[in-house]
Amino acid sequence: MKKGTLKQILLITDGCSNKGEDPAGVAALAYEQGITVNVIGILENNQSEDVGGLKEVEDIALSGGGVSQIVYPEILSQTVQMVTRQAMTQTIQGFVNKELKQILGSNQSIENIDPEKRGEIMEVVEDLGESSDLEVVVLVDTSASMHDKLPTVKESLIDLSISLNSRIGKNRFCIFSFPGKRKDIQKILDWSPQLNSISEVFPKLTSGGITPTGPALREAMYQFSKKSLLRSLRNESADVEEFGY
Amino acid sequence: MRAQTWKNSGIDLKPGTKITGKWYKNQYLIRGKLGKGAIGTVYLCESGGKLAALKISDKGTSMTVEVNVLKSLGQVQGTRLGPYLLDVDDWVSPNGTTYSFYVMEYLKGxxxxxxxxxxxxxxxxxxxxxxxxxxxxxxxxxxxxxxxxxxxxxxxxxxxxxxxxxxxxxxxxxxxxxxxxxxxxxxxxxxxxxxxxxxxxxxxxxxxxxxxxxxxxxxxxxxxxxxxxxxxxxxxxxxxxxxxxxxxxxxxxxxxxxxxxxxxQIVYQSQNKSRLKKKGNQKISNIPFYIEMGGISIVAIGFYILSLIF
CATH class of the missing domain: 1.10.510.10 (Transferase(Phosphotransferase) domain 1)
Structure with missing residues (x-):
């Protein structure tokens, strides 16, 4: 059976956008095209958890159909992988719920089914989460205030790839930073199954003053379509190879 | 791990709260909190005069996954690997929120x-x-x-x-x-x-x-x-x-x-070592025992010879 590919954008930021279109709007647009947008807001160590500027974090994830989490730097690693996994489950569960509604009627969802059957459905959801292929565009805010947090971000991304590569399904990541030098975003790492190679790239990141979150999200969204084109070409040749088995 | 700040993950049940299952209608009286994990909170509860542990959370899917594990472990023959699962249900709180819960044997240790x-x-x-x-x-x-x-x-x-x-x-x-x-x-x-x-x-x-x-x-x-x-x-x-x-x-x-x-292997070796030490000790303490044994035998042989004569 051919399992589908889940598409996610993971936005890591520490505050409010201040340039370009509304990021929540762009996230909604991405969601319409089957891309989930997850957001992680990083706090300063002396910052309290309900900061006004970080409300945007929640809004973007809500309209992007994803998961948001606001954290202190020291638990970033665990959070990044938890958010990604949770968003995968959420997306798959969304599909399953839609199917259930079609079969059982419009007011049915997993919660309205008795615990026994719910268990069986969750087993299927888990199976899919484990074996689906996953593509993640990581979008790292490198505006000036993020400077001190970049080493932690780097570590948590390497950690994410350890977690995801322990799954059965295939993974591909690419990383962009924003703002870019002259563009809205800048490529740090092209589509790759591993993130170990980012160690050399990360320290060279320069931080800028503006935070064009909206335009950056839009660029991130486009990475998937470029990718799909390439992949469909590659898949054709891969299919031929598989016959050899 | 520090407590994660997932949204609305807080549920705080006071001792004396009565929980009735939405599906199977079993009743549980909360007696106190046992612990709090990343997914839910575990309470000591009472049902039909027996104590049990009740885990409750608003993360229904994660709870369902846990229940699946507990069920599979229950099917493993022989020793009991996980706590024994007693009940799985939902609870609608007075303010209308639905929580998932499951009840398992209470292990006191x-x-x-x-x-x-x-x-x-x-x-x-x-x-x-x-x-x-x-x-x-x-x-x-x-x-x-x-x-x-x-x-x-x-x-x-x-x-x-x-x-x-x-x-x-x-x-x-x-x-x-x-x-x-x-x-x-x-x-x-x-x-x-x-x-x-x-x-x-x-x-x-x-x-x-x-x-x-x-x-x-x-x-x-x-x-x-x-x-x-x-x-x-x-x-x-x-x-x-x-x-x-x-x-x-x-x-x-x-x-x-x-x-x-x-x-x-290590445990055996260390046991042998300590046994050898003990044996050494025994030899010394055995000497009076041998003397005594020797004495008794001589007396016995004497009696035997006497019995041959008569």
Whole structure:
């Protein structure tokens, strides 16, 4: 059976956008095209958890159909992988719920089914989460205030790839930073199954003053379509190879 | 792990709260809080005059996954690996929120650190063997424990037996570990993947015993393996087992039974050593016994000769 590919954008930021279109709007647009947008807001160590500027974090994830989490730097690693996994489950569960509604009627969802059957459905959801292929565009805010947090971000991304590569399904990541030098975003790492190679790239990141979150999200969204084109070409040749088995 | 700040994860049930299941209508009276984890809160409850543990959470899907694990473990023949599952249901709170809960047997025990402090280090070898035995069973039935840590272990009394209490991280072999704690996770130390395989649990098992003797834990460095080896060497109580412990850190064991055999070997050897010492002691104390025996025999032979004459 051919399992589908889940598409996610993971936005890591520490505050409010201040340039370009509304990021929540762009996230909604991405969601319409089957891309989930997850957001992680990083706090300063002396910052309290309900900061006004970080409300945007929640809004973007809500309209992007994803998961948001606001954290202190020291638990970033665990959070990044938890958010990604949770968003995968959420997306798959969304599909399953839609199917259930079609079969059982419009007011049915997993919660309205008795615990026994719910268990069986969750087993299927888990199976899919484990074996689906996953593509993640990581979008790292490198505006000036993020400077001190970049080493932690780097570590948590390497950690994410350890977690995801322990799954059965295939993974591909690419990383962009924003703002870019002259563009809205800048490529740090092209589509790759591993993130170990980012160690050399990360320290060279320069931080800028503006935070064009909206335009950056839009660029991130486009990475998937470029990718799909390439992949469909590659898949054709891969299919031929598989016959050899 | 620090408590995660997932949205609306807080549920606080006061003692005396009555919980009635939405589906199966069983009633539970909350008696007090037992603990709080990443996914839910565990309460001591009473139903039909019996005590039980009730785990409740607003994360329905994660709870369902846990229940699935508990059910599968219940099907493993022979020893009981997880707590016994009694009931699974939903609860609609007075303000209309729906929570998922499940009820399991209440295991009353002591923490591992407290027990070892009170009862001595002899128990280290015993618990190591008991845990390896349980892991072997679990692995053979296709599961990996995942989140093995000090907090997830308790010591039951009469007979003294170590048991694990939270199966939230238990993952099918070959998949990605569901839940872990950094200090116990080989991925965090850069010493392996997070793929669910027996060697993942064996690594965590060693970390359990390190955490026991380093209650404050310690920070990772770039040369993790060297650091962990050093930490093992520095604990006097772990000295006898240092070789298998190091092999487990290095991921050299493919199964728990391989490690168990090594530990057993060590336990036997140390037993033999202490027995030999005792034998030496016995020889000295035996001399009066031989003299006495000799005396009795002479008397007996005398009587025998006398009986021949008459």
């Amino acid at each position: 002591e923490s591992l650190s407290l027990f070892v402090k009170n009862n001595g280090n002899v128990w280290i070898g015993v618990f190591l063997l008991q845990l390896l035995e349980d892991l072997e069973q679990l692995h053979q039935s296709g599961w990996v424990f995942g989140d093995l840590k000090l907090d997830n272990l308790i010591v039951l009394s009469s007979p003294t037996r170590i048991r694990w209490v939270d199966v939230g991280g238990t993952t099918q072999t070959g998949r990605a570990i569901k839940e872990y704690t950094e200090f116990y996770d080989r991925g965090y130390w850069g010493l392996g993947t997070r793929k669910a395989e027996p060697s993942y649990d064996l690594f965590s098992l060693v970390m359990v015993f390190l955490h026991l003797y380093y209650p404050q834990r310690f920070e990772r460095t770039t040369q993790s393996e060297k650091l962990l080896f050093k930490k093992i060497d520095q604990v006097k109580q772990l000295q006898p087992y240092r070789n298998p412990l190091k092999k487990a850190i290095a991921g050299k064991y493919r199964t728990s039974s391989e490690m168990k055999n090594d530990v057993l």
